[in-house]
Amino acid sequence: MRNENPSTEADVDLTVQTEVVAIPAPEGRTEIIETDYEIGRDNIASSWKLEFDIHQVVFTVSALGVLAFTFLTMAFHEELEPAFIGLRGWLTGNLDWFFLLSGNIFVLLSLFLIFSPLGKVRLGGPEAEPSFSYVGWFSMLFAAGMGIGLMFYGVSEPMSHFDSAMGGISVGEDGVRTDWAPLGGAEGDVAEAARLGMAATIFHWGLHPWAIYAVVALALALFSYNKGLPLTLRSCFYPIFGERVWGWPGHIIDILAIFSTIFGLATSLGIGAQQSAAGLNFLFGLSTSNTILITLIIAITAVALVSVVAGLDAGVKRLSEINMALAAILLFFVIAFGPTMEIISGVFSNLIAYGEYLPALSMPFQREDANFASGWTAFYWAWWISWSPFVGMFIARVSRGRTVREFLIAVLIVPTILSVIWMTAMGGTAIDQLVNDGFTGVQDAALELKLFEMLAQLPLTGLTSLVGIILVIVFFVTSSDSGSLVIDAVAAGGKVNAPTPQRVFWTISEGLVAIALLLGGGLAASQAMAVSTGLPFTIVLLGACYAIVRGLLNEAR
Amino acid sequence: MWYKHIMLPIDLEHADRMGKAIETALALTVQFGAKLTIVGVTSELPGVSAHNPAEFEEKLSALAQRLGEGLPHGAQSKTYVAHDPTAQLDAILLDAVKDVEADLVVMASHIPNALNAIWPSHGGKMASHADISVFVVR
Numbered sequence: 128m129r130n131e132n133p134s135t136e137a138d139v140d141l142t143v144q145t146e147v148v149a150i151p152a153p154e155g156r157t158e159i160i161e162t163d164y165e166i167g168r169d170n171i172a173s174s175w176k177l178e179f180d181i182h183q184v185v186f187t188v189s190a191l192g193v194l195a196f197t198f199l200t201m202a203f204h205e206e207l208e209p210a211f212i213g214l215r216g217w218l219t220g221n222l223d224w225f226f227l228l229s230g231n232i233f234v235l236l237s238l239f240l241i242f243s244p245l246g247k248v249r250l251g252g253p254e255a256e257p258s259f260s261y262v263g264w265f266s267m268l269f270a271a272g273m274g275i276g277l278m279f280y281g282v283s284e285p286m287s288h289f290d291s292a293m294g295g296i297s298v299g300e301d302g303v304r305t306d307w308a309p310l311g312g313a314e315g316d317v318a319e320a321a322r323l324g325m326a327a328t329i330f331h332w333g334l335h336p337w338a339i340y341a342v343v344a345l346a347l348a349l350f351s352y353n354k355g356l357p358l359t360l361r362s363c364f365y366p367i368f369g370e371r372v373w374g375w376p377g378h379i380i381d382i383l384a385i386f387s388t389i390f391g392l393a394t395s396l397g398i399g400a401q402q403s404a405a406g407l408n409f410l411f412g413l414s415t416s417n418t419i420l421i422t423l424i425i426a427i428t429a430v431a432l433v434s435v436v437a438g439l440d441a442g443v444k445r446l447s448e449i450n451m452a453l454a455a456i457l458l459f460f461v462i463a464f465g466p467t468m469e470i471i472s473g474v475f476s477n478l479i480a481y482g483e484y485l486p487a488l489s490m491p492f493q494r495e496d497a498n499f500a501s502g503w504t505a506f507y508w509a510w511w512i513s514w515s516p517f518v519g520m521f522i523a524r525v526s527r528g529r530t531v532r533e534f535l536i537a538v539l540i541v542p543t544i545l546s547v548i549w550m551t552a553m554g555g556t557a558i559d560q561l562v563n564d565g566f567t568g569v570q571d572a573a574l575e576l577k578l579f580e581m582l583a584q585l586p587l588t589g590l591t592s593l594v595g596i597i598l599v600i601v602f603f604v605t606s607s608d609s610g611s612l613v614i615d616a617v618a619a620g621g622k623v624n625a626p627t628p629q630r631v632f633w634t635i636s637e638g639l640v641a642i643a644l645l646l647g648g649g650l651a652a653s654q655a656m657a658v659s660t661g662l663p664f665t666i667v668l669l670g671a672c673y674a675i676v677r678g679l680l681n682e683a684r
Numbered sequence: 685m686w687y688k689h690i691m692l693p694i695d696l697e698h699a700d701r702m703g704k705a706i707e708t709a710l711a712l713t714v715q716f717g718a719k720l721t722i723v724g725v726t727s728e729l730p731g732v733s734a735h736n737p738a739e740f741e742e743k744l745s746a747l748a749q750r751l752g753e754g755l756p757h758g759a760q761s762k763t764y765v766a767h768d769p770t771a772q773l774d775a776i777l778l779d780a781v782k783d784v785e786a787d788l789v790v791m792a793s794h795i796p797n798a799l800n801a802i803w804p805s806h807g808g809k810m811a812s813h814a815d816i817s818v819f820v821v822r
Contacts, residue, residue: 153735153736251728252736258728258767352729355736356730438771442771527728612768621730622731623768624769626770
């Protein structure tokens with residue numbers, strides 16, 4: 128035995144790697160960024176009583192900030208609610224041109240990259256192999272990206288735009304339009320109002336939101352897999368800030384990303400619980416008391432917890448696939464038992480209507496339809512952008528081995544077409560019920576009940592509504608679990624192998640913040656705050672666009 | 685010979701805490717004239733120990749090279765790439781036992797604490813699930 132005394136230190140030289148100086152390219156030649164930064168440099172770790180490994184500044188400030196902000200909004204929600212809602216209104220009202228213009232830049236860059244030779248670059252190096260199958264990959268990015276919104280807005284948004292377009296234009300005394308119709312509306316023209324309504328809805332759920340996600344995801348995937356930087360939002364700022372990105376400028380970007388993610392998730396969880404409870408009330412006559420709401424939040428959080436502990440493959444991916452299968456069943460059911468032929472032809476005519484109205488709808492300047500452009504479009508853009516750090520980082524994490532072209536087609540084109548089909552089936556059926564059957568149930572129902580009112584007109588209502596409720600809940604779980612993985616990685620300085628208790632901490636925090644805001648009031652205030660982070664992140668995304676092009680130019684094609 | 689092939693899971697990130705486990709594995713390898721395979725699990729993303737799986741593999745194999753000096757059969761290395769190392773580590777190591785055809789695992793683990801009732805340590809998990817001998821070094 129070389130070690131006679133077990134208490135002496137082992138004499139093995141543990142300095143791994145001595146001669147290997149240059150970092151080997153991931154798989155094939157890529158341009159590795161030489162940086163002094165080592166992942167985990169600013170982390171504090173413990174393996175004693177409680178295992179943890181966290182970025183000391185980002186984790187501490189985020190965790191304390193979340194705590195402080197939750198208490199403040201609860202304590203002062205009457206003062207803060209109008210302030211934050213005012214801030215959000217001011218941003219989307221006065222800076223609507225900025226959001227719309229940026230949105231267009233993201234779409235144009237993404238489309239350009241699909242067709243340019245830069246699209247040949249492969250994430251992870253020329254010989255990298257895809258991490259996930261198409262089905263698993265696509266299910267995960269779709270479930271994290273929109274899921275839940277499609278459930279509530281699939282029926283309600285086409286209907287809203289149809290209604291306001293039918294109502295036509297009304298101008299106030301000061302010459303400003305007071306109606307909410309998109310563009311010039313279509314007063315009294317049923318067919319045109321339906322077309323415009325569908326085009327406007329698809330506009331909000333089509334190329335633009337997915338381009339927003341694609342820009343963040345592509346920048347992060349490129350800088351992590353090909354250039355060796357950690358998977359946190361700050362990495363895509365390396366070309367701009369250089370080494371300073373590992374200091375405070377980077378800390379702020381990461382902390383902001385955690386803030387918008389956790390409050391975005393917690394407020395959706397709170398609001399979503401209210402909506403699910405309303406659905407349960409409609410279906411089974413359950414009360415919508417706080418007890419039911421809290422039970423729902425706890426149940427969603429518990430399932431998300433099991434999912435994050437089980438991990439990316441056994442948890443998140445599996446749930447996302449179940450989710451997509453359920454959504455597909457619901458979709459095919461509505462197509463089969465709804466106005467089948469109209470839906471099928473509607474998919475094509477709505478796609479054409481989308482193309483036709485796209486230039487006018489995305490015009491950032493001199494809009495006559497101010498209410499629509501700022502109240503709907505700019506609000507949506509700020510909302511998607513505030514979600515983009517989370518969704519983008521998650522998409523990046525599952526996209527290794529894809530070429531840029533393949534990536535953009537999957538993140539931009541396929542979801543857009545699926546949104547067209549979904550909106551046409553859900554919204555089109557509801558509009559058809561109104562126009563052809565004279566059924567006003569959906570039109571009159573509250574937002575969260577519109578889906579169920581529509582399903583009630585089709586056969587097997589009990590079953591489909593139940594699938595609807597389950598889908599709503601599972602969509603929340605798939606957002607919550609992927610969100611927690613992302614927050615954990617950012618708060619650990621980009622490490623994805625941090626100990627399990629940390630992801631448990633973040634998942635439970637989301638649930639607790641949701642419950643606190645729900646009981647103490649402040650859901651509206653913190654949602655407005657989360658959406659307001661859309662402004663700083665728009666600037667972050669514009670920086671990411673620059674970083675993507677610069678980064679891709681140096682890669683092997 | 686009791687053991688023909690010893691598997692030693694290596695955490696490159698915390699190599700400083702692995703001295704005792706490495707010493708133990710080396711001693712047993714010499715003792716039984718066994719083969720030694722060191723096993724590492726990495727994610728596809730840049731991490732503390734490497735920027736990418738290729739670099740991780742290179743470092744692990746360099747370590748195997750050094751540990752193998754003076755061993756009867758030298759030492760091999762084997763890298764496994766995981767989507768989510770935190771969640772998949774135990775399952776991957778259990779598969780690796782079959783994969784490398786080991787008949788003894790030597791691995792480092794920390795001293796059990798109250799929390800391990802909820803989250804068992806990786807060493808503890810291996811010992812209770814593997815069908816071969818596991819030497820947990822504390």
